[in-house]
Amino acid sequence: MTAHVQQLHRVNNLCAGLEWVADCPNRLARKALLQLIGEEVGFVLEGVIxxxxxxIPGGRPPA
Structure with a gap:
């Protein structure tokens, strides 16, 4: 459970980084950074879920 909480904190930190990325003046860099952060958040959340x-008893079997 501790690892799950740590992963969720990591997602929270990545989301906080979105504010900085949103202010990036370079449109192409901003787009690339947003994509990287989005992918990382998705992977972390998928792992936690x-x-x-x-x-959970009766939970979905692993894919």
Whole structure:
């Protein structure tokens, strides 16, 4: 459970970085950074959800 909470804190920190990225004056850099942050947040959340479902009785079996 501690690892899940740490991952969620990581997502929170990535989301906080979005404010900085939004102010980036270079449109192409901003687009690339937003894509990277979005992918990282997605991967972390997917991992947390999958791990949580495995611990819940009757939860979704791993894909």
């Amino acid at each position: 999958c791990a949580s479902e495995q611990k």
